[in-house]
Amino acid sequence: MEKLPKKLQSKIDQRKAENALRALTFKGELVDFSSNDYLGFARSEDISKRASYLIKEVTPINGATGSRLLTGNHKLYGQLEDFLTEHYGSESALVFNSGYDANIGFFSSVPQRGDVVLYDELAHASIRDGIQMGHAKSFKFSHNDIDHLKERILSLRAQSSNESEIYVVTESVFSMDGDSPNLESMAMLCREQNCFLVVDEAHATGIFGQGRDMVSQLGLQKEVFARLITFGKAIGCHGAAVLGSPSLKEYLINFSRSFIYTTALSPHSLATVLAAHQYLKEQGEPVIQTLQENIGFFKSEATRLQLSEKFIQSNSAIHCALVIGNSNVKYMAQQLQSHGFDVKPILSPTVKEGEERLRFCLHAFNSKEEISRVLSLLKNLM
Ligand SMILES: Cc1ncc(COP(=O)(O)O)c(C=O)c1O
DSSP: OOOOOOOHHHHHHHHHTTTOOOOOOOOOSSEEEEEEEETSGOOHHHHHHHHHHHHHHHOOSSSOSOOOTTTTOOOOHHHHHHHHHHHHOOOOEEEEHHHHHHHHHHHHHOOOOOOOEEEEEOOOHHHHHHHHHHHSEEEETTTTTTHHHHHHHHHHHSSOOOOEEEEEESSSSSSTTOOOOOOOHHHHHHHTTOEEEEEETTTTTSTTTTTTTTTHHHGGGGGGGEEEEEEESSTTTOOOOEEEEEHHHHHHHHHHHHSSSSSSOOOOHHHHHHHEEEHHHHHHHHHHHHHHHHHHHHHHEEEEEEOOOGOOOSSSSSSEEOOOHHHHHHHHHHHHHHHHHHHHEETTTTOTTTTTEEEEEETOOOOOHHHHHHHHHHHHHO
16 A cells, blocks of 8 residues: 555655655765774674684574574573673673664663653663653753763752662763763762663774773773673674673563563674674774774864864764754765765754764774865865
């Protein structure tokens, strides 16, 4: 049937009128300044060979055959979760099918009725969706603003019973800004105020802390209640894990619906995640070093070209230049693409109206020349 219900059609029409309609495109041959493959692992033949070897050796089957609680918990899960626990300096790790699944599974099941979740106003959709699916109250705090967070905690403590738990949620690298909170201050505040700190490390996984994450880099493993690491970005594959205590793991296995009611990951995905982590541990250092050099070079070129003020301050692989208005930002991205550079426009409503931006994702495999050229083009367009 071709006809779409009227209300749906009018939503699509409105998106078109706002120049904000989303559409799928195929990956072209342009220079990659947009994927999350920060370390180039998604294209690594070495990792692919290691993964094939692991599948043959450990689990030569194609599909998981069931959920993890039934028939899907093949041997590679055990190997991978042990590896992750050790590598990220955690007490345990529980693998989920994706970061989205992990966040909805965690936030819908862990905070209870009567508890409160305080989340950064720019927190990822998966965190917000998870909170909405649960029964706890939730409030935003201003982006990366520890003073505002403290105000919120103190006012909640003054009103609520001792039974209520407070969960504080942030990201170590924000996906649409590339910036980071002061995690040390946040951890200290949470310790003083007896709150549970949860850190989404999606865009820091594999990059910071010598191939670990930001919490590891700062030595905060013991201060954090739970960390989310994902494998679809720098790890170059798919899936995610919640890092935390063995009792948190046991709780999630029993109550997290996005963990329980879904077919487990295929052995191939797990083998790739494990192979990528082995590679990261043994040979990752120079690749991470090259990425860090590219980040430094991008920032120094932006300064040289007097573009720094356009960019949101970031030390991560994500750098965003504000270009206000969906039409403007789309036009600029098209111009960069027509010159061979895959830079994506981030439109409202994905970000607030008036905060539309060009999002540059940097990679270890980008050359200095590519970085200089794309920024020179941007300068001309600005
Ligand atoms: C901060 C953050 N958390 C979670 C996710 C979801 O991870 P996944 O892509 O593995 O579902 C993303 C993905 O874009 C993200 O940016």
